[in-house]
Amino acid sequence: MRQGDFLFLLLCATVLGLGCQDKTAHIVQGPAPPAHTGTPGSPSGNVRLTAGSPPEDGQWTMPAKDYASTRYSGLGEITTGNVKDLKLAWSFSTGFVAGHEAAPLVVGGTMYVVTPFPNYLYALDLTKPGAPAKWTYKPKPDAASQGVACCDVVNRGAAYQDGKIFFNTLDDHTIAVDAATGKEVWKTQVGDINRGESITMAPIVVKGKVLVGNSGGEFGVRGWLTALDTATGRIVWRAYSTGPDKDVLIGPGFQPFYSQDRGKDLGVSTWPQDAWKIGGGTVWGWISYDPELDLVLYGTSNPGPWNPDQRPGDNKWTATAFARKPDDGSARWAYQFNPHDLYDYDGVNEMVLLDMDVAGKARKVIVHPDRNGYVYVMDRQTGEVLSATPFVPITTTLKVDLKTGRPVENEAKRPGFGHVVREICPAAPGGKDWQPSAFSPRTGLLYIPHNNLCQDTEGVQANYIAGTPFVGANNKIYAGPGGHRGEFTAWDPVAGRAVWKVKESFPAWSGALATAGDVVFYGTMEGWFKALDAKTGKLLWQFKAGSGIIGQPIAYRGPDGKEYVAILSGVGGWTGAIVSNNLAPQDGTAALGMVNAMSDLPQHTTRGGTLYVFSLP
Amino acid sequence: MKRAVGLLALLLLTTPLWGRELKVCADPNNLPFTDRRGEGFENRIAELVAKDLGATLRYTWWAERRGFFRNTLKAGLCDVVMGVPTGTEMALPTRPYYRSTYVFVSRKDRGLALHSFDDPALRKLRIGVQIIGNDYANAPPAHALSNRGIVGNVVGYTVYGNYAEESPPSRIVRAVAQREVDVAVVWGPLAGYYARRQTVPLVLVPVSPQIDLPFLPFVYDIAIGVRRGEKALRDEIDAVLERRQGEIAAILDRYGVPRVGAGERRTAP
Numbered sequence: 018m019r020q021g022d023f024l025f026l027l028l029c030a031t032v033l034g035l036g037c038q039d040k041t042a043h044i045v046q047g048p049a050p051p052a053h054t055g056t057p058g059s060p061s062g063n064v065r066l067t068a069g070s071p072p073e074d075g076q077w078t079m080p081a082k083d084y085a086s087t088r089y090s091g092l093g094e095i096t097t098g099n100v101k102d103l104k105l106a107w108s109f110s111t112g113f114v115a116g117h118e119a120a121p122l123v124v125g126g127t128m129y130v131v132t133p134f135p136n137y138l139y140a141l142d143l144t145k146p147g148a149p150a151k152w153t154y155k156p157k158p159d160a161a162s163q164g165v166a167c168c169d170v171v172n173r174g175a176a177y178q179d180g181k182i183f184f185n186t187l188d189d190h191t192i193a194v195d196a197a198t199g200k201e202v203w204k205t206q207v208g209d210i211n212r213g214e215s216i217t218m219a220p221i222v223v224k225g226k227v228l229v230g231n232s233g234g235e236f237g238v239r240g241w242l243t244a245l246d247t248a249t250g251r252i253v254w255r256a257y258s259t260g261p262d263k264d265v266l267i268g269p270g271f272q273p274f275y276s277q278d279r280g281k282d283l284g285v286s287t288w289p290q291d292a293w294k295i296g297g298g299t300v301w302g303w304i305s306y307d308p309e310l311d312l313v314l315y316g317t318s319n320p321g322p323w324n325p326d327q328r329p330g331d332n333k334w335t336a337t338a339f340a341r342k343p344d345d346g347s348a349r350w351a352y353q354f355n356p357h358d359l360y361d362y363d364g365v366n367e368m369v370l371l372d373m374d375v376a377g378k379a380r381k382v383i384v385h386p387d388r389n390g391y392v393y394v395m396d397r398q399t400g401e402v403l404s405a406t407p408f409v410p411i412t413t414t415l416k417v418d419l420k421t422g423r424p425v426e427n428e429a430k431r432p433g434f435g436h437v438v439r440e441i442c443p444a445a446p447g448g449k450d451w452q453p454s455a456f457s458p459r460t461g462l463l464y465i466p467h468n469n470l471c472q473d474t475e476g477v478q479a480n481y482i483a484g485t486p487f488v489g490a491n492n493k494i495y496a497g498p499g500g501h502r503g504e505f506t507a508w509d510p511v512a513g514r515a516v517w518k519v520k521e522s523f524p525a526w527s528g529a530l531a532t533a534g535d536v537v538f539y540g541t542m543e544g545w546f547k548a549l550d551a552k553t554g555k556l557l558w559q560f561k562a563g564s565g566i567i568g569q570p571i572a573y574r575g576p577d578g579k580e581y582v583a584i585l586s587g588v589g590g591w592t593g594a595i596v597s598n599n600l601a602p603q604d605g606t607a608a609l610g611m612v613n614a615m616s617d618l619p620q621h622t623t624r625g626g627t628l629y630v631f632s633l634p
Numbered sequence: 635m636k637r638a639v640g641l642l643a644l645l646l647l648t649t650p651l652w653g654r655e656l657k658v659c660a661d662p663n664n665l666p667f668t669d670r671r672g673e674g675f676e677n678r679i680a681e682l683v684a685k686d687l688g689a690t691l692r693y694t695w696w697a698e699r700r701g702f703f704r705n706t707l708k709a710g711l712c713d714v715v716m717g718v719p720t721g722t723e724m725a726l727p728t729r730p731y732y733r734s735t736y737v738f739v740s741r742k743d744r745g746l747a748l749h750s751f752d753d754p755a756l757r758k759l760r761i762g763v764q765i766i767g768n769d770y771a772n773a774p775p776a777h778a779l780s781n782r783g784i785v786g787n788v789v790g791y792t793v794y795g796n797y798a799e800e801s802p803p804s805r806i807v808r809a810v811a812q813r814e815v816d817v818a819v820v821w822g823p824l825a826g827y828y829a830r831r832q833t834v835p836l837v838l839v840p841v842s843p844q845i846d847l848p849f850l851p852f853v854y855d856i857a858i859g860v861r862r863g864e865k866a867l868r869d870e871i872d873a874v875l876e877r878r879q880g881e882i883a884a885i886l887d888r889y890g891v892p893r894v895g896a897g898e899r900r901t902a903p
Contacts, residue, residue, distance in 0.1 A: 209796075209798075210797075211796050211797035211798040211799075212794070212795075212796050212797070213792065213794045235700070235767045236699075236767070236792060236794045237765055237790070237792035237794060289785050289786045289788065290786060290787070290789070291789055291790075292790060295765065295790055295792055321767065322765050322766065322767045322772070322790075322792065323765060323772075323776075323790065324772055324776070324777070324780065326780040326781075326785070327772070327776055327779075327780045327785055327788065327790075328785075329785060436848075479719045479720075479721030479722050479723075479851075479854070480719075480722055480724070480771065481717075481718060481719050481722065482698060482699060482700070482702075482766055482767075482793055483661065483664055483667075483698045483699070483793045483794070483802070483803050484661075484664055484667040484676075484698065484717055484803070484821070484823065484824065485764060485766070485773060485793055485803060485821045485824070486719040486821065486854040486856075487766055487771065487772060487773045487774055488774065488777075488849070488850065488851070489766075489767075489771030489772070490771065
C-alpha cells in the first residue's frame with residue numbers, strides 16, 4: 018500500500034467531519050424531545066427502526082433487546098439533564114471471577130443473570146428490596162470444558178420466551194428453564210466438548226425455535242447453526258458453515274447477490290480436499306431476525322485451524338453473512354466478508370437491522386461493523402453491499418470493491434510463516450470484536466464500542482501441545498495510531514462517517530446501550546461505567562465498578578415504575594485474560610499476542626463478577 | 635507454654651509432615667506420554683525423578699491444550715511439566731533427557747522409502763499431518779509441505795481429536811495403517827509407540843532436512859519444565875537426569891521412542 022492510501026484511510030476513520038465517501042454529510046442537531054415520542058426515526062428521518070423493534074415494554078428479554086439488535090431502550094426517565102444524579106440502587110455478586118460478558122434479562126418483576134463457566138442462572142426478585150435471589154439453576158457443566166474453551170470461559174447471555182429462559186453451557190448443552198420456578202424443562206446436548214466444540218454465544222428464539230451456534234474454530238471444529246424446538250428441545254435443523262450444499266442447507270431458494278458466492282458445493286470446492294471438514298466457520302456471535310422478510314441473519318467465524326497457505330481458495334462459508342429461513346434453515350443468500358481470511362477476521366459481529374435511505378431510495382438494510390474494520394451497509398433482502406466504510410485505521414485492505422463484493426487486499430501486509438510483517442491493522446481481534454453496538458432512532462447514530470489495535474507478526478517461537486513440539490508465529494498486539502487501544506464511536510450509517518469519538522486507554526470491550534433519554538452507556542476495562550450525551554459524546558456521569566467491564570448494559574422499568582440501568586462487571590475475555598487468568602505481563606505472546614497490548618491492565622483492575630443496578634434517587 | 639506452642643508451630647512449618655512431594659501437571663489421556671493410569675513413558679520418568687528426590691509423586695490432571703501452562707504450572711498447581719521442548723518460553727527447561735525427530739510413517743507393504751520433504755513422490759501421495767491451530771501455529775510438517783506448494787493432497791488431523799477416545803493425537807498413526815493416507819508425518823514418540831500397536835507393520839523414517847529453512851526444526855530436545863525463576867529445582871532435577879541417564883534410556887527404548895543425537899544441547903537446534 019502506498020503511504021498516501023494509508024493516510025487517507027486514517028483520515029477517513031479518525032477525523033471528525035471527513036466522510037470517506039462522496040455523500041452529503043448527515044447533520045445531527047436540534048433539541049431533544051422531552052421523552053420517548055415513539056417516533057421511530059432519526060431527526061432527518063433517513064434511518065428508521067424496523068418491525069424487528071417493537072414498542073418499548075420496559076422489559077429486556079433478549080441480549081440485543083430486540084430482533085433488530087438495536088440495544089435501544091425506549092425508556093426516557095434518565096436523561097442528559099438528570100443522569101448526573103444516577104445512584105447505585107443495588108448490586109449482586111455472581112461468585113465467579115472469569116470474564117462476565119452477558120446481558121442481564123428482565124421479564125416482569127424478575128431479572129435473570131447467566132454467569133461464565135460453570136454457567137449458573139440466577140433469578141433475582143425485583144419486587145423485593147435489594148432484589149434477593151429467587152432461585153439458582155446450576156447446570157454443572159463438564160469441568161474439562163474449561164480447558165477446551167478458547168481465551169476465556171465467557172457466556173454472552175440468555176433469552177426469554179413463553180415462560181422459559183433459554184441459555185447455553187460451555188460444554189455444548191442448550192437448556193430451557195422454567196422462568197417462574199427455575200426447574201429444568203429440557204436440556205439438549207448440541208455439540209461435543211471432546212471434539213473441541215464449546216458454546217459461548219447467547220441464543221435467540223424465533224418462531225418456536227431456539228437458534229444456537231458453536232465455538233472452537235481454533236480446535237478444528239466445523240461451524241454450525243442449529244435450531245431446537247422451544248417446547249421439547251428436539252433439534253429441528255442444523256446448517257453447517259462448510260461442506261456440500263446439502264449440509265449448508267443451500268437449495269433452490271439460494272440467491273446470493275455476487276457471483277463469487279454462486280456455484281455448486283462451494284463449501285467443498287473452495288478448499289483443498291477435505292480441509293473443510295475441520296475448517297472452522299463457527300457461529301459464536303450475534304443473530305438477528307427480520308419478522309417481515311422472515312429471515313434469520315448472522316455471520317460465521319474465520320477459517321481454521323489451517324494456516325492460509327495450507328488452505329488456498331475462498332474457504333467458504335467462513336467469515337460469511339447468511340440469511341436463512343427460520344422454519345427449515347434454508348439459506349436465501351450469503352455474502353463472504355473476508356474470502357480466504359488471513360488475519361482472524363471473524364464475520365460474527367452484530368447485524369443491526371434498520372430501514373435507511375440510500376441514494377434517495379428506502380432500503381431494508383443491515384448495518385454491520387466487521388472485524389476487518391469496515392462498517393457494512395447491506396441490503397438484507399439480497400445481500401448486496403451498499404457501502405463499506407472504514408471505522409478504524411486499516412492497512413490490510415485498500416477498500417471493498419462494491420462491484421465484486423470483495424475486499425481489495427494489501428499484498429504488503431500479507432502474513433506468512435517465518436517472515437516479519439509489521440503494522441497489521443486491525444490486529445487479530447479486529448477493528449471490533451464481539452462487543453455489540455447500539456442504535457438510537459432519535460439520533461440516527463450507531464454507537465460502536467471498539468478496538469484500536471495493530472499487530473506485528475515477527476519470528477517464530479517453540480511451543481508444544483499434547484506432547485507435540487511445534488513452532489508458531491510470535492504475534493505482538495499493540496495500540497494503533499494515537500496510542501490508545503479503544504474507542505467509543507458514534508457512527509452515522511447514512512453518511513458513512515464518525516460524528517464523534519471517545520478515546521479509551523483499553524479496548525472498549527463492553528456492549529453499548531442507547532436510550533430514549535438521549536444517554537448512551539458503556540463500560541471500560543478499568544471498570545468505569547459511563548453515561549454519555551448521545552448527540553455530543555460528552556461524559557455526563559460515571560461510576561467505578563469493582564472490576565473491569567466487558568458486559569452488556571441494559572435498561573428496564575422496575576416494578577416501581579422507575580427506569581433502571583444494569584451492567585455486569587467482571588473483567589476477562591480475550592483482552593482481559595491477563596487479569597482473569599493471571600497471565601504474566603512479561604509473557605507478551607500469551608493469549609495469542611494480546612498480553613503484549615494489555616500488560617498494564619492488572620495495575621488498573623482486579624477480577625470478580627458483580628452486577629450493578631442504577632436509578633435516579 | 636506459649637513458647638512451646640510457638641516452637642511447635644515453627645516445627646510444623648519447616649518440616650513437611652508427610653515428606654517431600656513432586657507435583658506434576660499432566661494430561662490424563664495422552665499416551666505414550668502420560669495417562670491417568672501412569673502408563674506413559676513420561677509417567678515412568680516422573681516416577682524415577684520423584685524416587686531419586688525422595689519425594690512422593692502427585693499429579694494434577696489437565697488436558698494439554700491451549701492454556702495448559704497458564705492453568706497448571708503458572709497457576710501453581712504443580713512443580714513440573716514433563717516433556718517440554720527446551721526452546722519453550724512457557725517454562726524453565728532442565729537439561730534435555732532425549733532428542734527425537736518427526737518421522738515419515740508408512741505401511742511397510744507400500745515400500746515407499748521416503749526420507750526427505752524434497753522427495754517428488756510427496757506431490758502425488760496422500761499425506762497426513764497434524765493440525766494444531768491457526769495464527770501460523772502448526773506442526774512443522776504442515777509448514778514444510780505448504781512451503782513446497784504441497785497442499786491439495788494433504789489431509790489434516792487435529793491433535794485435539796476426539797478426547798473421548800484413547801490418546802486423541804494417535805489417530806493419525808491409525809490412519810496410515812487403515813490406508814486413509816499413504817504416509818503421515820508424525821512426532822517420533824507418538825509414531826514409535828502407536829506403530830507397534832497396529833495390525834500391519836509400519837515403517838518409521840526420520841525426516842530430512844532436520845532443520846528446514848528459514849527456521850523450521852524437526853528435531854527437538856525434550857526436557858522437564860519448571861516454573862520460570864525456580865532455578866534451584868531445575869538444578870536439582872538436572873542432577874537427577876544426569877544420574878539416571880541409563881534408566882531413562884531404557885524407559886524410552888521400551889516405549890519405542892525414536893532418538894537422534896545425544897540430546898545434550900540446552901536449546902532447540
